[in-house]
Amino acid sequence: MKQIIIREAYDWLYLHDEEPRSLTQVEWEQLLLFLEQEYRNENIVEYSNKKLRFINLVGVIQLKTVRIEILPKINLIEQDDTLNRRALLNMLAVTKKLPVELGEQTLSKFEKVDLIHILAQLYIKELSKTLHRGIYREYRLKEENIPTLKGRLLVSDHIRRNAFGSVNAYCEFDDLTPNIYVNQVLKAALKKLFPYVKQISLKTDMLKGLALLEDVQDVLFDSTTIGQYELNRQNTHYDSSIQLAHAILQSNSMTSGKDNQIAFSFLFKMNDLYEGYIGEVMKMIIHGTSYEVWSQHAEKRLLENIHSGRENILLKPDFVISDKDSIPRTIIDTKWKSVVVNTRFNYKQGDIYQMYAYVTAYKTAEKCILLYPRTDEDKLLPKWLVPDSHPEKYIEVHQVRLDNLQATVEDVRMLLSDIFTDSVETSVVQ
Incomplete structure (x- = not known):
């Protein structure tokens, strides 16, 4: 199977029948059909002459004959994608998009493995632990024509079915069965991933999982049919594997008919x-202090309409950090792009105007920060003083490392160090 790795908003994917890292005409048409079905009217692809690249979209797309892995562009050195994949896994784990804990050792193990095999390895590991502790069963009311009396005899149905000499009895009884929602979800996720796994040992483990779930009915789930399920004391060991199964089943897929x-x-x-x-990182740092972090804060307006008397132009910074008296002190807006490209600054003037609007509307705010991902280019970043501000206000540009949680925590904590007293101890669970 052909595998192509590209970086979001950076590398182009080409249509070319002869080039090994390009798409054939059939693959190209399959990809376009998939994008039209799943992302219609969304600005996530930039097209040019027989080439395209993904904008603001990362992850993996698996077609019949090609796997396209789209990674964030943290490392701009084309020969090495490990840092990009590592950063993506770290962010997915912390935000619970990939609902497992990935420590430093696990990140190092997976940084050279493609995303589908990472997903499959994580899932089969959790599933094996779950099923090893026992397959959960529940009682379900069942009607069946059986040779022995069991439960309650359904007289009218029994007469209708067995009036002509049958030795069976048509009964209604409680049956302890593994054919329940949680097991159906586990099996459906296994079957969804199975066709795309090529590693023999992993495929063998997945077949073992399917064998253990042999008595569970095949049910088709997708993002619209997956449901909420409350675990109980008897099946709490299902928690991790169910969360991963839900993530797999809620992913996008395309078929050309049932099971195809x-x-x-x-x-x-x-x-x-x-x-x-x-x-999530800021919540970790703020936890245990008297400070608060507000996401998508929407309490300030830029202007007021003098004719209607109504306030207009809502201001909604990504994060507002308030002190123990709920007074806003620091404003942070995240920007997903490289702030330095080929040694030149890449921020937009409109972003600076937006920061100026924030820092003036929030009278008590001392600084606004534009926070970019850190790439492999390093440069002294701008810091502006807002004229005639008393006390002084600043608009700053900063970068943050994303390859592991501890590095991100250190960088963000440094940004916020001036709002904490020396006596405040912050802790992060690793």
Whole structure:
């Protein structure tokens, strides 16, 4: 199977029948059909002459004959994608888009493995632990024509079915069965991933899982039919595997008829993922202090309409950090793009105007921060003083490392160090 790795908003994917890292005409048409079905009217692809690249979208798209892995562009050195994949896994784990804990050792193990095999390995590991502790069963009311009396005899149905000499009895009884929602979900996720796994040992483990779930009915689930399920004391050991199964089943897929899956994807909007990740990191740092972090804060307006008397132009910064008296002190907006490209600054003037609006509307705010992902280019970043501000206000540009949680925590904590007293101890669960 052909595998192509590209970086979001950076590398182009080409249509070319002869080039090994390009798409054939059939693959190209399958990809376009998938994108039209799943992302119609969304600005996630930039097209040019026989080439395209993905904007604000990362993850993996699996077609019948090609796997396309889209990674964030943290490392701009084309020969090495490990840092990009590592950063993506870190953000997915912290935001619970990939609902497992990934420590430093696990990240190092997976940084050279494609996303579908990572997903499959994580899932089969959790599933094996779950099923090893026992397959959960529940009682279900069942009607059946059986040779022995069991439960309650359904007289009218019994006469209708067995009036002519049958030795069976048509009964209604409680049956302890594994054919229940949680097991159906586990099996459906296994079967969804199975066709795309090529590693022999992993495929063998998945076949073992399917064998253990042999008595469970095949049910087709997707993002619209997957449901909420409350675990109880008897099946709490299902928690991790059910969460992963839900993530797999809620991913996008495309079929050309029942059970004829021709595309599977595990994709994420990168700006939302980055913002959510920074939000989780800030919660970790703020936890246990008297400070608060507000996401998508919407309490300020830029202007007021003098004719209607109504306030207009809502201001909604990504994060507002308030002190113990709920007074806003620091404003942070995340920007998913490289702030330095080829040694030149890449921020937009409109972003600076937006920061100026924030820092003036929030009278008590001392600074606004534009927070970009850190790439492999380093440069002294701008810091502006807002004229005639008393006390002084600043608009700053900063970068943050994303390859592991501890590095991100250190960078964000440094940004917020001036709002904490020296006596405040912050802790992060690793």
